[in-house]
Amino acid sequence: xxxxxxxxxxxxxxxxTGFKRWxxxxxxxxYTEESQSQWESYIEFLKASVEDRLExxxxxxxxxxxxxxxIIEDRDTLHNASKQHVRERFSExxxxxxxxxxxxxVEEAFQRDFPRFRYCVYVDHKCLDTVTxxxxxxxxxxxxxxxxxxxxxxxxxxxxxxxxKGRFRRIEGCSREYTGWQYSSxxxxxxxxxxxxxxxxxxxDYTRPPQIFPGDDVxxxx
Numbered sequence: 401x402x403x404x405x406x407x408x409x410x411x412x413x414x415x416x417t418g419f420k421r422w423x424x425x426x427x428x429x430x431y432t433e434e435s436q437s438q439w440e441s442y443i444e445f446l447k448a449s450v451e452d453r454l455e456x457x458x459x460x461x462x463x464x465x466x467x468x469x470x471i472i473e474d475r476d477t478l479h480n481a482s483k484q485h486v487r488e489r490f491s492e493x494x495x496x497x498x499x500x501x502x503x504x505x506v507e508e509a510f511q512r513d514f515p516r517f518r519y520c521v522y523v524d525h526k527c528l529d530t531v532t533x534x535x536x537x538x539x540x541x542x543x544x545x546x547x548x549x550x551x552x553x554x555x556x557x558x559x560x561x562x563x564x565k566g567r568f569r570r571i572e573g574c575s576r577e578y579t580g581w582q583y584s585s586x587x588x589x590x591x592x593x594x595x596x597x598x599x600x601x602x603x604x605d606y607t608r609p610p611q612i613f614p615g616d617d618v619x620x621x622x
Contacts, residue, residue: 406457407590409597413514419505420466422514422593423450424553425493426521427486430528431475438528443471445531445549449587463590468516483522483552483572483581484560490520491556515596521589522552522581526619548585550612550619553592555580555601563602571609571621578602583612583619 405411414420426446428439447469454460454467472478472493478486494517497506510517530550537547558580565577572579582601584592592613607613610621 406459407463407594410463410594413509413512413597414466417505417508417512419503419509419514421468421503422463422466422516423468423470424515424519424521424589424593425470425472425490426523426551427478427481427489428471428473429478429481429486429522429524431473431479435525435528438532439523441535442523442528442531442549445534446551446586446589449549450590453587453590480524483554486520486522487554487556487559487580490554494518494556515593518556519596519601520554520556522554524552527551530619545617548587548612548615548617550583551586551589552609553582553584553601558602568608577608578606579609581609582607583609585612585614588614 410422414422426443430439450467451460451464454464472489478489481489494510497510497517499506502509527550530548534547534549537543558578560572560574560580562574562576562580563578566575568575568577574580578601584607605613610618612619
C-alpha cells in the first residue's frame with residue numbers, strides 16, 4: 401500500500417535519528433556587480449517557493465522551524481567556480497559537521513547519507529538568468545507555457561566523468577547517462593529533498609541536463 405502522507409522520507413529520518421535540520425546547502429558562483437540584484441531576487445524567490453510549498457501541504461508548522469538556509473558565498477574562491485570545485489567545497493563542508501554547528505543527531509545523519517550532506521544547490525549565471533526571464537514572463541501576464549526559476553543540484557558522490565552508460569550527448573564534458581547533477585525548478589526543492597531521503601538522484605526519474613526537472617524545458621548549452 402502506498403504511503404500517501406506528504407514527505408514521508410524527510411519526516412521518517414527526523415523521527416528515527418532526532419536530527420531536525422534539513423534543506424540543501426546553496427553555493428553562489430557569480431559575483432559581478434550587475435548580478436547582485438539578480439542574486440537577491442533569486443534567493444528571495446527560492447525561499448518563498450519552498451515555504452509556499454510547505455504551506456500548501458500544511459507542513460509549515462512541522463517542518464519550517466527546522467528548515468536551515470545555509471548559503472555559502474565567497475567571491476575569492478567561488479566566482480565562476482565549476483561544479484566539481486563546488487562539489488569539493490561541499491564535501492569539505494560536510495566533513496566538518498559537528499553537534500555545535502549542525503545539532504544533535506548529525507553523525508547518524510551523515511552516516512546515513514541524508515540529503516543535507518550529500519547534495520547541494522549550485523547557482524551560476526544561467527540559473528540567475530532564469531529569475532529575470534520568470535519576472536518578465538509574470539509581468540507580461542504569464543502567457544504561454546510556464547517559466548521556471550532553475551538551480552543545479554549536485555551529487556557530491558559522483559565525479560565529473562559521471563556514471564552509467566556512455567555515448568549520451570556530451571554535457572560539460574560528460575557523455576555518461578548520469579552526469580552527477582540535475583537542473584531543477586526551485587519549486588521542487590522540498591519535494592526533491594524528501595525523494596532523496598528515500599533514493600538516490602540517479603534512480604527512478606533522473607532528468608539528464610540540459611533538460612529541467614520537471615517537464616521538457618531545457619537550459620542553454622554553452
